[in-house]
Amino acid sequence: MSPDGGPMLKTTHGFAENMIDEQESKRSAMLELQHISHNYGAVKALRDVSLTAYKGEFLTILGESGSGKTTILRVISGLETATSAEVIAIEGANVAHVPAAHRNCTTVFQNYALFPHMSVQENVEYGLSVRGMPKADRAKRALEALEMVKLDGKADRRVSQLSGGERQRVALARAIVTQPAILLLDEPLGALDEKLRQQMQEELVRLHSRLGMTFVYITHSQEEALTMSDRIALMCNGEIVQIGTPEDLFDRPNSAFAAEFMGFENIFEGHLKEISDERVSVEVNGHGFHGRWSGHQAPLIGQKAFAAIRAERLKLEGAENHAEDNALKCSAGSTLYRGKYVDQHLQTEIGPMRARIWDRANRKSSISTVSWHPDDCVVTAP
Amino acid sequence: MNMAGIPLKSEAGKFSTGRYVAVNGWKVFAKACGIFAIALTYAPLIWLAVMSFSSRPLSGVPYPLSLEHYRALTRNPAWLEPFASSIIIGALVAIVCMILATAVGRAIPRARRPGGLVLFAIIPLFVPGMSMGAALFIAFRTVLDLKLGYWAVFFGHVVWALPFSLMMVLVIAVRFDYRLLEAAEDLGASSWRRFWDVEFPILRPGIVGAGLFGFLLSFNEILRSTFLRGTEATMPVWNWMMAASQQSQVPIIFSLATIVLFATLPILGGFFWLLFVKLDKD
Numbered sequence: 001m002s003p004d005g006g007p008m009l010k011t012t013h014g015f016a017e018n019m020i021d022e023q024e025s026k027r028s029a030m031l032e033l034q035h036i037s038h039n040y041g042a043v044k045a046l047r048d049v050s051l052t053a054y055k056g057e058f059l060t061i062l063g064e065s066g067s068g069k070t071t072i073l074r075v076i077s078g079l080e081t082a083t084s085a086e087v088i089a090i091e092g093a094n095v096a097h098v099p100a101a102h103r104n105c106t107t108v109f110q111n112y113a114l115f116p117h118m119s120v121q122e123n124v125e126y127g128l129s130v131r132g133m134p135k136a137d138r139a140k141r142a143l144e145a146l147e148m149v150k151l152d153g154k155a156d157r158r159v160s161q162l163s164g165g166e167r168q169r170v171a172l173a174r175a176i177v178t179q180p181a182i183l184l185l186d187e188p189l190g191a192l193d194e195k196l197r198q199q200m201q202e203e204l205v206r207l208h209s210r211l212g213m214t215f216v217y218i219t220h221s222q223e224e225a226l227t228m229s230d231r232i233a234l235m236c237n238g239e240i241v242q243i244g245t246p247e248d249l250f251d252r253p254n255s256a257f258a259a260e261f262m263g264f265e266n267i268f269e270g271h272l273k274e275i276s277d278e279r280v281s282v283e284v285n286g287h288g289f290h291g292r293w294s295g296h297q298a299p300l301i302g303q304k305a306f307a308a309i310r311a312e313r314l315k316l317e318g319a320e321n322h323a324e325d326n327a328l329k330c331s332a333g334s335t336l337y338r339g340k341y342v343d344q345h346l347q348t349e350i351g352p353m354r355a356r357i358w359d360r361a362n363r364k365s366s367i368s369t370v371s372w373h374p375d376d377c378v379v380t381a382p
Numbered sequence: 383m384n385m386a387g388i389p390l391k392s393e394a395g396k397f398s399t400g401r402y403v404a405v406n407g408w409k410v411f412a413k414a415c416g417i418f419a420i421a422l423t424y425a426p427l428i429w430l431a432v433m434s435f436s437s438r439p440l441s442g443v444p445y446p447l448s449l450e451h452y453r454a455l456t457r458n459p460a461w462l463e464p465f466a467s468s469i470i471i472g473a474l475v476a477i478v479c480m481i482l483a484t485a486v487g488r489a490i491p492r493a494r495r496p497g498g499l500v501l502f503a504i505i506p507l508f509v510p511g512m513s514m515g516a517a518l519f520i521a522f523r524t525v526l527d528l529k530l531g532y533w534a535v536f537f538g539h540v541v542w543a544l545p546f547s548l549m550m551v552l553v554i555a556v557r558f559d560y561r562l563l564e565a566a567e568d569l570g571a572s573s574w575r576r577f578w579d580v581e582f583p584i585l586r587p588g589i590v591g592a593g594l595f596g597f598l599l600s601f602n603e604i605l606r607s608t609f610l611r612g613t614e615a616t617m618p619v620w621n622w623m624m625a626a627s628q629q630s631q632v633p634i635i636f637s638l639a640t641i642v643l644f645a646t647l648p649i650l651g652g653f654f655w656l657l658f659v660k661l662d663k664d
Binding site for chain 2 (some may be wrong): 077079080090099100101106107109111113114115116117126129130131174176178248
């Protein structure tokens with residue numbers, strides 16, 4: 001496996017995405033939400049949210065806790081009735097007034113919510129049993145589902161005898177055994193340790209491509225979202241602030257919030273000074289920087305804008321420089337050892353910055369300038 | 383034990399030596415209390431069973447042994463009706479308490495302010511039996527002008543047993559994870575299936591416990607029954623009347639109490655075992 005568990009998955013993911021792109025014209029909406037609002041008392045959990053998930057898509061809803069992502073999932077499943085909802089359509093049929101029990105989607109709950117008084121197999125069979133499927137058939141289907149999550153052989157165990165990772169798999173098997181149109185996953189990996197989480201990410205991706213089911217996946221981890229998704233919807237305060245491919249969100253955040261959430265370490269507020277075809281220029285505290293515009297609307301001269309640069313894109317002394325690079329005088333601050341890399345804090349005239357040093361052998365003892373390429377400088381809207 | 387204890391003491395130093403002794407002292411004291419309580423409970427019961435076979439039970443000497451009181455029981459079937467009515471009333475109280483306690487016990491944790499409701503529901507536990515009996519007597523007999531009898535005893539027993547039964551259900555219901563019902567609903571279960579497949583099996587120990595307490599409390603009840611029985615008699619009332627009448631019936635009561643003890647104890651014990659040991663393991 002790759003050291004951080006990411007790149008290997010990205011390959012398979014890229015392949016899946018190409019296939020989807022080819023079928024772009026044939027894509028049909030599996031899930032459609034239009035103008036959903038929900039309030040818990042005076043708290044607005046969802047503000048006029050609209051969202052579409054296509055057939056076979058892995059759609060991730062990414063956001064902090066309290067951003068409304070779990071509420072969306074509960075509204076889709078029917079466990080929560082939205083304060084107002086124009087359309088909640090699954091497979092083209094409006095299910096806004098259909099109770100949860102009759103919606104063609106199942107949920108993998110954050111706490112798994114396995115039935116403690118039933119065996120693993122009874123848990124998995126439950127969705128089939130309420131549909132009146134004969135015992136022999138449902139046992140066969142349950143064992144198939146358990147095999148799919150690599151838990152065959154533990155069918156007779158009690159839930160209390162399973163580890164956290166195994167419970168997670170039972171919850172997954174229980175949800176997919178009824179072959180729903182949409183599988184809803186509510187931070188299913190939240191309670192697992194690091195290594196198990198990465199392993200489960202791979203398995204979920206594999207399961208997704210094997211089943212061809214539409215997955216709607218909730219997480220607060222941008223790493224999880226980037227690794228697994230076809231598309232990501234970023235939520236903030238009950239609204240979807242950006243939706244797009246992992247690359248869109250990672251490279252082209254459309255707001256300062258999105259940039260910060262997607263891990264841009266260095267973000268500075270300024271004003272737009274110049275706009276050309278490819279580039280914009282932003283003025284921060286008297287310094288002009290060139291970058292590429294990624295805001296959610298067309299840029300306007302003089303508008304408030306943010307320049308965002310990832311720490312690993314900052315170049316210190318000794319690195320190869322381009323003529324068009326943005327540069328800034330700086331002095332070195334403290335360093336933070338992070339294992340695979342070292343973070344170097346810098347003091348500059350526009351404020352503190354953070355640079356990432358991967359190659360520790362070539363660390364310079366004195367640092368006086370920091371520079372970065374305009375392509376690595378994202379200029380975005382507030 | 384001492385052999386192991388002495389070197390430990392000398393090694394452990396002054397301060398912890400004191401603690402070691404104190405803990406040991408507590409253990410001995412707790413053991414003594416436990417043995418005393420157990421003896422106080424079981425010794426009289428065993429003595430009762432032994433004396434029921436004595437030809438002169440009030441003499442305090444078991445010998446000479448005899449089955450004559452048991453024979454007297456079969457000759458004189460007057461106890462059969464009170465016994466049967468106590469069993470029937472107890473069973474009905476158990477069933478009604480199970481149903482009511484389940485319905486209310488499920489609802490209370492879902493209420494907006496469960497604390498006040500619980501308090502309100504269990505206050506009858508602290509109402510003296512004499513007051514409750516007299517109050518029900520006045521309500522039934524003089525206010526509603528009804529003829530008292532078994533039915534009034536039944537109502538009185540339900541009022542008495544219900545708070546206990548409710549507690550049995552509540553102990554389990556307050557820990558019930560409602561997300562399990564959401565999971566069942568999400569998987570397509572109707573509201574009845576959600577209750578029957580998920581909630582009921584998990585609440586079952588509390589519900590069966592509610593029934594057991596309902597039966598036991600009714601079967602043993604005497605204070606409220608004396609107010610509400612009219613001219614009928616339940617088993618405890620009949621026993622009390624026989625014992626109080628200073629007739630030669632007392633030895634029969636010994637035999638009867640022994641039969642009741644050995645009939646009910648294994649059944650209830652088996653129930654508890656099934657409920658808390660067997661089902662828990664499964």
